[in-house]
Amino acid sequence: MNYQEALEIATNAILELKGDIIDVITVAKPSDIQGAVELTKILSKLSPILGNLIEYAVTKHLNNVYKWPDGCQWIRQDPGFPDAILSGISGIQPGIEVKTWFPLATEITARFRNSETHFQANQTKVVIVCWMLEYIIAGKPKIIDIWIGDALDVARTRDANYHNPPNYIVMEPEDTSKRTRNLQQTNCNGYVFQETEQQLAEAVKIVLSWGENGKEYSTAHSYQMRLHQLTGLFRYRLDTNFAKLDRIGLSSLETFKANVLSSIYAGKTIQLWAKAINSGDTNLLQTLIDS
Known part of the structure; x- marks a missing residue:
């Protein structure tokens, strides 16, 4: 079996x-x-x-x-x-x-x-x-x-539904595979953009520079680093309502x-x-x- x-x-x-x-x-x-x-x-x-x-x-x-x-x-x-x-x-x-x-x-x-x-x-x-x-x-x-x-x-439906950079980004958990099981992280988080319209325009330019498929969610390390770039340059708020099954579509x-x-x-x-x-x-x- x-x-x-x-x-x-x-x-x-x-x-x-x-x-x-x-x-x-x-x-x-x-x-x-x-x-x-x-x-x-x-x-x-x-x-x-x-x-x-x-x-x-x-x-x-x-x-x-x-x-x-x-x-x-x-x-x-x-x-x-x-x-x-x-x-x-x-x-x-x-x-x-x-x-x-x-x-x-x-x-x-x-x-x-x-x-x-x-x-x-x-x-x-x-x-x-x-x-x-x-x-x-x-x-x-x-x-x-x-x-x-x-x-x-x-x-996959959750990530595709929520992820809309730079306004909203979904991020993978950190690599904690070397930690003991009870300390390993397996959950994604959602973050909401919290800056001014002018800063949002700057963030949009960065996302556009990622190419035609730049807004499509990916778990790849290279794509996650792009998201970390955004959170490093701009202020984001953790979305406490992220991933409710009623809202994933x-x-x-x-x-x-x-x-x-x-x-x-x-x-x-x-x-x-x-x-x-x-x-x-x-x-x-x-x-x-x-x-």
């Missing part, structure tokens, strides 16, 4: 988790409107907790549903990237990176900052697990839908999000539930309390 075959089996197995209940946490139904309003403000805070539980559930599921070659098993890397890897396989090691999305918060707030240089063999999948509570604001977490894509596609992910929000859950579209809850629709919240 090679890593590509392993990833195909793993992908199909993970999709089977759609509809599963995560029977670890239960949120009690609020007894009054004020309690319901307060609860809606903090439900999304469960995502980090559920993220760890889902990583564990995915790893356990992969080991249970398929007889992997002798000596091979899926293990969690906590911390580490990706979240799960197939240990024991010869050659390139396949991996799964798990993200969660609570659609009542609307935006997919999870980030993907890892450099594409770390999965040039396309050996890593990104999994986005969409979850909601069984009864909207109460019950156990339930897996509503799952999106799976290639980490390489996610990273990957078409399959946009389609997934639209399909989830338009799907029916507990009698209404998820988008309608999100709008009602975020606007504090007390009439709708009362129906959830009374049901």
Whole structure:
């Protein structure tokens, strides 16, 4: 078995988790409107907790549903990237990176900052697990839908979407391969130009001097040195919103999000539930309390 075959089996197995209940946490139904309003403000805070539980559930599921070659098993890397890897396989090691999305918060707030240089063999999948509570604001977490894509596609789309020198530049992490694993850097960063219009015009001239394809992103050392030249000459601000999955412009992910929000859950579209809850629709919240 090679890593590509392993990833195909793993992908199909993970999709089977759609509809599963995560029977670890239960949120009690609020007894009054004020309690319901307060609860809606903090439900999304469960995502980090559920993220760890889902990583564990995915790893356990992969080991249970398929007889992997002798000596091979899926293990969690906590911390580490990706979240799960197939240990024991010869050659390139396949991996799964798990993200969660609570659609009542609307935006997919999870980030993907890892450099594409770390999965040039396309050996890593990104999994986005969409979850909601069984009864909207109460019950156990339930897996509503799952999106799976290639980490390489996610990273390349992200870089192409964000990178627009000199106004906005994406930069690769420093070479930290000689450091111990816990000190190695694998994440890209985005930077926003912070100078005057006159200085921007000067920066534009520099970028134009790079040639016809000078604005196209590249992980090559020579291109990264050009970006370092810009940050050395002009002031840039670190973009703290860089690499949010909701903003990278990957078409399959946009389609997934639209399909989830338009799907029916507990009698209404998820988008309608999100709008009602975020606007504090007390009439709708009362129906959830009374049901």
